Amino acid sequence: EIVLTQSPGTLSLSPGERVTLSCRASQSVSNNFLAWYQQKPGQSPRLLISGASNRATGIPDKFSGSGSGTDFTLTISRLDPEDFAVYYCQQYGSSPVTFGQGTTVEV
């Protein structure tokens, strides 16, 4: 199965900053079938991006995804207070579906 490694594990930032999160796959992700989710404490994950770069319905354009093959990136152009959360990547190009271990974005 494809192992997804997210880095860094934790990011300490301030509101207004730009953040780039990395997700690296142990093998190439077919068709760039990679998704990103945001999870806040006590809540379920929320879909941000599918297909590596397609924003989900209602997701603001401050969130953007890029990458291909084994290297993918989620960028938040300007951090707002509500963006402090854990972010997960997920590949669905190969079975079984797998998730990264998450990156925590904290104040």
Next chain:
Amino acid sequence: QLHLQESGPGLVKPSDTLSLTCTVSGGSTTIYTSLWGWIRQSPGKGLEWIGTNHYNGHTNYHPSLKSRITMSVDTSRNQFSLKLTSVSAADTAVYFCVRRPDFYGEYYDSWGQGILVTVSS
């Protein structure tokens, strides 16, 4: 807006069967392009995909769990369910029911709030 809600016992004994139901509101389980599934989350394993199924009977299960899983969709009740047999402490997790909106891509745009299931005697 689609809403998913898990229900079921929060405590299951080792070797018993875990049974969970997800009730769908604000939408129908018979949307042809939608599949319905389960994902679990535990401190040790993180997010783990369990499987998805379609109301027409098509299923897609995690290979490591396949021998223990049964999923089904009850269109008359607008619900879908998960049964996981022979549970052990390793199956303790928060279980989320989810919707896969794209017939061609296994990602999830709607999640239930999650239900904590503890396996213990």
